[in-house]
Amino acid sequence: MSETTVTPARPANDPLAEPIRTRADAEAFIAKICFKIGPPRLAGIELERLIHDATDPTRTLTSERLASALGRWSPPILTTPSADPTALGRPLPAGSTVTVEPGGQVELSTRAWGTFADCLAAAGTDADAVRAALARSGLAVGRSGIDAHRPAGRLVEKARYAAMERYFDRDGNDAGRLMMGSTASVQLSVDAGTETGEHAFAERWRTLHAVGPALVAAFANSPIYAGAPTGWYSTRQRVWIELDPGRTSAATAGDNDPREAYARAALDARLLCLPNDSDLWDAPAGVTFADWLDGALERPATYADLDYHLSTLFPPVRAKGFLEVRYLDAQAGDDWRVPPSVLWTLLASPGTRDAALAAVEPLGPPTWPGAWARAARTGLTDEALARAASALLTLAIENADAAGLPRAVTRQITAFAERYTFRRRTPADDQLAAAKDASRTHASENHASENHAEDHPEENR
Structure with a gap:
């Protein structure tokens, strides 16, 4: 038996x-x-942030x-x-933990809070502590959903990340490296x-997917990668679309029974x-978990193997017992509060949820990748997406008090x-405008320098 199929030992009574006997058992x-x-x-709330040198973001x-900057909060693996x-550093002041993504992105994860206001407050306290x-x-927190300054690179040496890198490289594009590092x-x-009932899980699942494309467009904040515009308002979302459809797809969004659909997609x-126990975690190329159940590997798959496999799926909404909404770009400064607050409010009551579904109905179903790619590519230049996004943010503002949002956060959403x-603009438009201004300034400076050299040729002798 290959050592790459040996899972670390678990207690005998675990x-x-x-072993999993049948596919039906795995789906259950x-x-x-x-x-x-x-x-x-x-x-x-989870906040992922790109980290740069404060004076030279390309460094x-x-x-x-x-690790030195994070101090006692740094995970040892760094x-x-x-x-x-899996070891973590000490908790942040409000109890959140810090992990570091493959490219050095710092991720802050709050614990589960009993009120959304408490969750926001804890995330804010801990985000401020990390930023300070x-x-x-001499490090600064990034303001974008993709690295606008540097090409992708892996910082963290971890067997999982090395195997992931090789896995995505086999697909022949750079989406895997961008996802991991940028x-x-x-x-x-x-x-x-x-x-x-009024909070039925199937309706919550459907709503989170249905509003997804409009919110991807509204919060698009990744138009520039490694110094150059990409032609997409949310390049981060483009990366997920190109990555690995069987792993990232929203194909289960419209299914009447999300549990059955999610189980099928996971096994396939x-x-x-x-x-x-080695440093080589590579899986055999092309083998699905369903193939494993059918005997593709030398030993039978266990429930521990399946549990781990589920952690390697990256759909827009991931089911982990709870629902983890993953489709929104990181935001600049303290605007990170706005996307989760809007989502929370849209789910808070059946009336608001139904109004949200009505607002996005003209967009059609959130098909993958079509609807998501359209939102990521066009932002709010698309009239239908702009109308839907405006309606969703209006709903969030009007229902914020009932959803328990602090008044300061409601003002921030407004x-x-x-x-x-409401102006059919996104945060990505700010980045594109700044890049255009910088390009014009650079061209003007070059022109002035050339004119000076022509007028004073003696300075060049």
Whole structure:
């Protein structure tokens, strides 16, 4: 048996160590652990941020410098490849934890909070603490959903990340390396909901997908990669579209039973990597988890293997017991509060949810990749997307108090909408305008220099 198919040992009485007998058993397991049913109450936020040198954002970041800046909050793996890859540093002041993505992106993850206002407050406290620590080391937090200054590169030495890199490279494009090394998002996690009734999980699932393209367009903030415009308002979303359809697709969005659809999609996704005691986690090329169940590997798949496989899926909304919304670009400064607050409000009551669904109905179903690619490419220059996005932000503003949003955050959403959405603009437009101004300034300076050289040829002798 190949050592790359050896999963680290689990306790003998661990039910996850049991082999999976049939595909039906695997689907039942996925439905049970990915959609935990109950009244929706808890909220969590994850903030991914690109990190740059404060004076030269094109400068390559080192793991040692980042670890030094994060101090006691830094995960050990950042500087010690042999460390436990799941080990974390000390919690931030409000209890959030810090992880570091392959390219050095710093991710702050709050714990699950009983009110959304508490979740926002904790995320704000901890984001400020991280930003201040980085600033003391001459580092700055990025303002985009993709690295506008540097090409993709991997900073963290981790067996999983090395295997992922090789896996995506086999597909013959650079989307995998860009995803791992150059993208950043703001994510909201919410409870799945109840079996039936006004907070039925199927309706919450449908709503989060239906509003997705309009919100991708409204919060598009990644038009420039490594110094050059890409032609997309959300290049980050383009990366996910091109990455690996079986792993990133929103194909289960319109299914009447999300549990069954999600289970089918998960089993039909290719194996990304296989954890083991060596440094080589590569999975056999082209093998899906369903293939494994059918005997494609030398040992039977266990529930622990399936549990890990589920963590390697990256759809726009990931079911992890709760629902993790992953499709929104990171925002500049403190505007990170706006996207999760809008999403939270749109889900907060059946009336607001139904109004949100009505607002996006003219867009048609959120087909993958069509509807998502259209939003990422055009932003709010698309009239239908602009109308839908304006309606969604208006709903969020009008229903913010009922959803428990702090007044200061409601004002922030209003300011964002007035600055961008209601004017058919996105944060990406600011970046593109700044790049155009910089290009004109550079051209003007070059022209002035050439004229000076012609008028004073003696200075060049």
